[in-house]
Amino acid sequence: MAEKTIRGKIWMLTGTDGNLIEDIDTDQIYHNAFLHITDISQMGAYALGNLEGWKDFSRKASAGDFVVAGRNFGAGSSRQQAVDCFLALGISLILAPSFGAIYFRNAVNSGFPVIKCPALKDFVASQQLKTGDILYINLKTGEARNEIRDTLFSVEPMSRVQEEIYDAGGLFLYGKSGNRGK
Amino acid sequence: MGKTIIEKIIQDHTQDEVSPGxxxxxxxxxxxxxxxxxxxxxxxxxxxxxxxxxxxxxxxxxxxxxxxxxxxxxxxxxxxxxxxxxxxxxxxxxxxxxxxxxxxxxxxxxxxxxxxxxxxxxxxxxxxxxxxxxxxxxxxxxxxxxxxxxxxxxVPETVKVVIEGIPSSSTGAKDLALFILKNLGTKKAALKAVEFTGDVFRRFALSDRITLCSMVTEMAGIIGFIPEFDASVEKQIEGFMGVPYEPYAADGDAVYADTIRINAAGLVPQVSVPFLPHKVEDVACLTEIPIDTGFIGSCTNGRTEDIARAARVLKGRKVKDGVSLKIVPATRRVYRELLENGILENLFMSGAIISNPGCGGCAEGHIGLTGSGETQVSTGNRNFEGKQGKGRTYLAGPEVVAASCILGRMGTPEDL
CATH class of the missing domain: 3.30.499.10 (Aconitase, domain 3)
Structure with missing residues (x-):
């Protein structure tokens, strides 16, 4: 079974106004100039490589970190690379009020935790979350704790299918484990 | 309880119980x-x-x-x-x-x-x-x-989008699609199926339906359906399918997450401003903007009817010196139709570049990119920063792209 509670240092994807950037699209996350790359280990260097203010993300981030973004994260194209580039860097979770539909599926299928938190904007406005904070998130109950500020909040727990695919380690393993993929 | 169109299609393809969520x-x-x-x-x-x-x-x-x-x-x-x-x-x-x-x-x-x-x-x-x-x-x-x-x-929820009024005759499906996108933004239809209704859709050709449905992606929606259609659309679709066109209609008691009414009466030509597709304004407000290059094509506006609209504007006129106009038919069939009805010749004589079918100006590389400081007007569906090069891309309908390339600035056929 995959970990139920994961811990990580957060990167708040904020713009010049200090707010979380909304509608970050897949071209900003992983530019189409690098779509020909099929080896995941080579994709990390291009993560957020076309997002103003965050082009050096791949050099700043460490394995185990979380990414926190504004609503509709991953809008746009169907490219799996926009998920894979974070996997390559070892990013362990993305938190956002909502995700682009295809992006969300791609992450779920990779066994990568993408977690929805509709009230995220309020936490940001009241300064309960800042880059560098350490969060604990229970993926199955939705309980979250900010270790630095000693505050509690909730995120949406994973749906059953998301949890099953996550537990299996991705859609392929899920399919082979005797579920739907036979 | 009644079902919406998406719920009916999904129900046909699963043993599981179908309801939103x-x-x-x-x-x-x-x-x-x-x-x-x-x-x-x-x-x-x-x-x-x-x-x-x-x-x-x-x-x-x-x-x-x-x-x-x-x-x-x-x-x-x-x-x-x-x-x-x-x-x-x-x-x-x-x-x-x-x-x-x-x-x-x-x-x-x-x-x-x-x-x-x-x-x-x-x-x-x-x-x-x-x-x-x-x-x-x-x-x-x-x-x-x-x-x-x-x-x-x-299973997504469904929103009903009711278009009230009839847009002005100087507009096409792209202008309406951009106007709807302006109204819905990326929130109101996010992660939902959309059913578009209204009298305007009774005049929609298949190419117009394609234009609007393609931009549901930019509305962050799952899919869009247009239940109303006329006999010519039915005939065209049946020509492709080889079987009767039997679309699902929603049940009378189907449940919608929301009903959104948009008044499009007298709508004028629309353009999406860099770098977000839903940042939409009237073309009339942007006529000062110089245009370096244009693109007509893409899954949104690459049908024969779309390119024919541009060709009517270009006929007997020339793309302005120093401006390039790139035209990419959606498919080989479209290319053949343009060849057979003489449209290709008109486009050629106007100075346009015509390439083989494909995604063209939306994809990286196929028919060129923009350089820093270059301004493009495109019939595509996305103008995200960096998507088609380092320049700025505006999104519009085929007539506006054609007129802008003749004028060397943003404009409509009425400005010619």
Whole structure:
């Protein structure tokens, strides 16, 4: 079974106004100039490589970190690379009020935790979350704790299918484990 | 309780109970991959399943449309990876000569009303234009679909978008699509199916339906349907399908998440301003903007009717010196129609560049990029920063693109 509670240092994807950037699209996350790359280990260097203010993300981030973004994260194209580039860097979770539909599926299928938190904007406005904070998130109950500020909040727990695919380690393993993929 | 259109199509393809918010396992009638995403699908498939056959080769296709023929060694290699896999598994390829995959699926009668179709193209929901549930997916999903013929899917809620009034005669489907996008933004239809209704849709050609349905992606929606249609649309769709057009209609007591009314009476030509598709203004407010280059084509505006609209503006006129106009038919069939009805000649005489079918100006490289400081007006569906080069891209309908390239500034045919 995959970990139920994961811990990580957060990167708040904020713009010049200090707010979380909304509608970050897949071209900003992983530019189409690098779509020909099929080896995941080579994709990390291009993560957020076309997002103003965050082009050096791949050099700043460490394995185990979380990414926190504004609503509709991953809008746009169907490219799996926009998920894979974070996997390559070892990013362990993305938190956002909502995700682009295809992006969300791609992450779920990779066994990568993408977690929805509709009230995220309020936490940001009241300064309960800042880059560098350490969060604990229970993926199955939705309980979250900010270790630095000693505050509690909730995120949406994973749906059953998301949890099953996550537990299996991705859609392929899920399919082979005797579920739907036979 | 009654069902919406999307709920009916999904119910036909699953044993599970269908209601919004539930995740069901859904059978897929057609599964496809492009030259983008396709090589990743092959790599995944060979790693996970090796020599095992795909679930049903006759329901499985490759469609090359992004970089056709390959303009870089990487794409050439990737396309060849797909070809070799396809030969081994007995999968049909619509190769580099064919055009945009989603359009080819309509023309070939593979995407039909009531069917489910997936592919590595985020605009696969364009198939809502023929009342088919099309959905773009990433390469893991598509690999799984190749292997199993199934996918998991969360049944979306449906919003009804009612268009009131009739737009002015100087507008087309793209102007209405942009205006709807302006009104809905990326929130109101997010993660939902959309049913568009209103008298305006009774005049919509198939190409117009394609234009509007394609931009549901930019509205962050799952798919759009247009239940109203006239006899000419029915005839055109049946010509492609070879079977009667029998789309689902929603039940009278179907439940909608929301009903949104948009007044489009007297709508004037619209343009989307860089770098967000839903940042939409009247063209009339932007006539000072100089234009360096134009693009007419894409899955949104690459049909014969779209290009013919531009050709009517260009006939007997010239693209301004120093401005380039790039025209890319959606498919080979469209190219042939343009050839047969003399439109290609008009376009050529006006100074336009005409390329082979494909995704053209939306894809990286196929028909050129913009450099820093260059301004493009395009009939595509996205103007994200950096997507088509380092310049700024405005989105508009074919007439506005044609007129702007003649004028050398943003404008409409009325300004000529």
């Amino acid at each position: 539930r995740i069901v396992w859904m059978d897929l009638d057609v599964r496809t991959a492009r030259d983008f995403g396709g090589p990743n699908v092959v790599k995944n498939f060979e790693r996970e399943y090796g020599e095992i056959p795909v679930e049903n080769p006759r329901k499985t296709f490759f469609t090359f449309d992004l970089c056709v023929p390959a303009c870089s060694l990487k794409y050439a290699e990737n396309q060849q990876v797909c070809r070799l896999f396809a030969r081994k598994k007995g999968i049909r390829i619509f190769d580099v000569d064919s055009g945009i995959g989603s359009h080819v699926l309509i023309e070939e009668g593979l995407a039909r009303a009531r069917r489910t179709v997936v592919g590595t193209d985020s605009h696969m929901n364009i198939l809502g234009a023929v009342s088919c549930f099309g959905q773009g997916m990433g390469d893991v999903d598509i690999t799984f679909a190749f292997k199993t013929g199934k996918t998991w899917f969360e």
